[in-house]
Amino acid sequence: MRIVKDLHTHTYYSHGKGSPRENVLRALELGLSGIAVTEHAGGNIWFGVRGRKLERLNEEMAALRREFEGRIEVYNGLECNVTGFGRSDVPKDRENYGVILLGYHKGVAPVNGFNLHILSESFGGKSTPRRNTESIMAAAEKGRVDAISHPGLYLKVDIPYMAECCRQLGVLMEINGARVTMTREELIAARDKGAKFIIGSDAHTPDRIGDCAKAIEAAREAGVLESVVNLEL
Numbered sequence: 022m023r024i025v026k027d028l029h030t031h032t033y034y035s036h037g038k039g040s041p042r043e044n045v046l047r048a049l050e051l052g053l054s055g056i057a058v059t060e061h062a063g064g065n066i067w068f069g070v071r072g073r074k075l076e077r078l079n080e081e082m083a084a085l086r087r088e089f090e091g092r093i094e095v096y097n098g099l100e101c102n103v104t105g106f107g108r109s110d111v112p113k114d115r116e117n118y119g120v121i122l123l124g125y126h127k128g129v130a131p132v133n134g135f136n137l138h139i140l141s142e143s144f145g146g147k148s149t150p151r152r153n154t155e156s157i158m159a160a161a162e163k164g165r166v167d168a169i170s171h172p173g174l175y176l177k178v179d180i181p182y183m184a185e186c187c188r189q190l191g192v193l194m195e196i197n198g199a200r201v202t203m204t205r206e207e208l209i210a211a212r213d214k215g216a217k218f219i220i221g222s223d224a225h226t227p228d229r230i231g232d233c234a235k236a237i238e239a240a241r242e243a244g245v246l247e248s249v250v251n252l253e254l
């Protein structure tokens with residue numbers, strides 16, 4: 022069993038190793054029908070891709086889309102960050118992106134109360150899973166995001182509540198191929214709330230494109246394979 026599209030990958034534009042072209046070539050070699058480059062968005066102070074660099078990346082992705090037309094679907098994407106309560110760095114021209122992921126990450130400047138809370142919780146401060154979920158889902162709705170990346174990584178969320186919001190908004194929950202962040206019980210609870218999942222490799226090197234064995238195994242083990250949207254069953 023394998024995924025048909027890998028919609029979560031990184032390159033040397035942020036802190037990955039390969040080029041966008043190498044990611045596409047690897048996906049083609051694997052026989053995937055689609056590949057997205059979803060670089061870290063500008064709100065990440067360490068390796069967010071922004072300004073002229075982001076323009077160059079988008080130009081490169083557009084050229085790759087033309088070059089590989091008819092052979093594989095190439096999507097330009099971003100993995101965005103929560104930058105305040107209900108806020109994110111999803112770009113204003115969101116419609117120009119094929120795939121938008123949103124997740125909690127380290128490296129977002131603590132310039133407001135909610136981001137200070139994120140920092141404090143990540144250092145062992147009081148955990149507020151429900152509020153953390155409300156924040157990311159409000160941001161997801163506003164930014165019209167496609168999927169929540171690695172739910173529960175870096176910051177605790179209320180998975181059943183997130184699943185309910187995701188179902189309502191048509192947002193997918195990612196089972197991350199590099200780090201499975203939801204337990205068996207959480208996967209089952211999310212499925213029971215009606216959420217759909219997407220599996221992404223989160224590859225930071227071309228050789229990890231499509232490498233989702235851990236995520237597929239977790240989905241199989243929890244019995245939720247039929248709720249994953251990008252699997253060849």
Ligand SMILES: [Zn+2]
Nearest residue numbers: 100124126170
């Ligand atoms: Zn991430």
Ligand SMILES: [Zn+2]
Nearest residue numbers: 029031100223
């Ligand atoms: Zn990622």
